[in-house]
Structures are given as C-alpha cells and as structure tokens.
Amino acid sequence: MSEPARNVRTTFICTIPSAIVTQALAQAGADVVVIDQEHGAIGPEHLHAMIASTAGTKCRPIVRVGKADEAMVKLALDMGAAGIAFPLVNTAQEAAECVAMTRYPPRGRRGFGPFIGHSRWGVSFEDYLAKVGGTIICNIIVETKSAIDNIEEICAVEGINALILAPHDLSVDLGCPGQFDTPEFLKAVERFERATTAAKVAKSAVATTEEQVQSAIARGYANVMMGWDVLMLKNAAANAISWIK
Template identity: 50%
Template sequence: MTLPENRLKHCLSNTDDRVAIHIVTIPSAVVTQAMAAAGADGLIIDMEHGAIDHASAHAMIAATAGTHCAPIVRVPEIDAAVVKRVLDLGAEGICFPLVRTAEDARHAVSCMRYPPRGVRGFGAFIAQSRWQTDLPSFREATEDRLINILLIETRDAVQNIEEICAVEGIDLLVVAMFDLSTDLGHMGEFDHPVVRDAVGRIEAAAKAAGLPLGGNALSREMADGLFDRGYRAIAGFDLLWLRAKTSEIKGWTET
C-alpha cells in the first residue's frame, strides 16, 4: 500500500520551506483539531511535561485527521518501550528530549525502527487505522515516513553536537533555549555570551551537516530573527498563545 507523502517530512528534507510546529500541552482533542485545521505543519503532543496521558494523546493524534498537520509526540525519555507505545497510537513522529551524545541520537533512531534496523516491537493494531493501512503492510508503508526530532538542551549536547549531527535518521534539531540556558547556568539569559556561544556552535554544526534547525518563536520578531539565521522551523506553545491572547483581550477593557 502506498500512502500519501508525509508533508512535514518532505518539507524538512527536500525543500527550503519554513514550517510552524506548535507544542501542545493542553490534553484536548478539540484544541489539537483547531490548531491542525488552522494550518499548523506539525503539533508536538507533550508527554514529557504536563497532564497528557495516553488516552488523551490517542484522541489528539486522531484529531489531526483530514489535515496536513503531522501529530508528533514528545516523550519523557529515550526509551524503546515509551516510544513504541506512542507510535502504536498512530503518531507520525517523536520528539526526543535530553539528547546528550551521538549514542543517544542513534538510540532514538533505533527506537523508531523495526528489526533489523532498530528495536521497535510490532503491535500497530491502533496505528494501522490512523495510517489507513493494514498490519501486513504497516512496516513497509510507514517506517521511513516517521519524523525524528531531537531537542538540544544541555551542555553535553553542545559539546557533542558535531557527532550528534552525523547520525543518520535525524529530521530536525530544535534548540531548546530555556533548558539549554538553565543547564549552562544562565537561566533565561538568552543573550549571555556563554549561551550565545553554545547556540552558535549548534547552528554551525547543523549547517555543516545539512540538518534543519528549529527554535521557539513567540512573536513575529522572534520568528524573523530565527529565519534570518537560517532556521527552518519555528515552535510555539498552545498554553502561552492562550494566555497571551486572553491578556491582550483583557487590555481592551481598560480605560
């Protein structure tokens, strides 16, 4: 069975297109469906932080049906059992936190592939419906369509970034500025020389390896700044968008 091309994966690997990928922390299929319908290229369903359980994640993945939006799950750790379960819910990709070494990156890739290429166990009883395939053809139809996103958020990752970028099977690196600045000892000080130097090293390594980069952008100005530096993906947060818009509207009532 031949499935339609994964639009987000195609954009990341075969074009210079810019994409918008939002992190979804609210355990709601309604929120996910609205954001997917609004044109998000991908949604990262956050199971590392917050209140989303597996039942909510399944409903949120299903809610992207009928759109071009790729449902991706951020897992709490690089663990084959954890990855297997959310892929078997129908996720089209995984966002891996705390990737510190090239070995971590290789393990992340392995968790998403079936033997002999990886260690994923087979049990796509739910996922076959999301992918509109059947069990016999599931592996062949889906394995190379999955999206692998690595978060670069530690001092160790920066030190090992060239080796991480050389690992086959990575679709996108995301610079997680809050975590990275915290691990470097300068929480939230994004303009601190230590933080800027670390980010510069990540950017240089990704460019040399031909890997697309993503970063958080909570305003048009932030997004333009990332694009000017060669980033291809911008990310926001559903809860932060909601808080910001609610605060803005409250301002309309003030005299």
C-alpha cells in the same frame, strides 16, 4: 503577518490534554503539533484522541516523550504518531539509541504492532510497515551543555530528522536562565548552528514573534516552534481582559 516561507514548517506545542485543541491547530494550518508528555498534562488516555484529531489535515502529530523510554516511544507510535521528539539527549550514542527506537529491524528495534495507529494514516494494518514505517520522524532536543559539547558527533548520527534547540533549558544548564544574550548562550547557539549547517541536518528554533520567525528563517532554520497552547490561551485571555478600563 506575512505567510511563512514554503520550505519552513510551523509547529505548536500542545500541553493541554484535548483533542479539540490539536484539531483546531491542525485545521488552522500548522505543519506539526508536538503532543507534550514531558511537560504537559497528557497521559495515555488522551494520546490517541489527540493524534487521531489531526487526520485529514497536512499536520503531523509528533509526541515529545518524557524520556528516551522504549515503552513510551512504542505506545506513541502505535497510537499513530508521525514521530518522536526525544528530550535530554547528550551524546551521539544516546541519539543513536533514540533512532533505533523509531525504526523497525534491521535498522532499529521497534516492535511491530500498529493495530490502532494504521488507521490514522488511512492504510491497512498489513500495509503500515511498507507505507508508514519508513517515514517515522526522529527529532532530538538539544538542551544541555553536554549536548552542545558533543553536537558535531550528534549531527553525524544517521536517521536524525531534525535537531531542536531548546533555549530555556539550555540557558538554565549554562547557568544563565532566561538570559539569551549572554556570551555563553550566544556561543552555544553559534556552535549549534554551525554544526547543523555543516552536517546539513535540519534544525528547529523557538520563535514566538514575527521578528523571531524571520530571524530564524534567515539563519537557516527549517522549522519554527511558534507557541504553547496553554500560554497562547492565557495570553489571549489576559489581552482581552485588558480592554476593560
């Protein structure tokens, strides 16, 4: 398999509550791990350890919160997360609220208290705001028809780092679950790609095969989400078991 383009970031989604898993993916060379508190089995007791396990690598730990909840966002960032991925954002106003949760005043309303998180970045508590606070990532997940209908306005919101196209959720909301070749789905993807390109907003795609990765790169995606830890483990085990005839 060819090496990924240098300007394209690789991401893996962690649903297993294990610092060992995140550490292994980070050490393997992943640019980003998404610690999934929306669909994963990860509670606050595992959150810090999973974030901390990426220290010493180039890998950035992003937390996908269960919803755009200020308390969840504050906890994840104060544990040392590099940023937040927000699910089910449907309008520009909602996207602006998400940005505000990840920024300190006067740009936002994040409360200051990185008593734990500063250590993940190798800075002092006093230096966290100046050296890390302004680098926090705010990613918005596009997964509904409403989000597609409002995509141009969402793209115009200042402070969004990337828009993530969630094909499974989007196909369900469009009434064609898992059917990624229907006219409705393809039209939505085309509008998403056109809007993000015009606004020069980075976009992310799910791409779990080499063919899908190369297709995403050719269409201007800056980030490819290459798999879920639990599915990768399950598929690898099933493949190994299949060797026994």
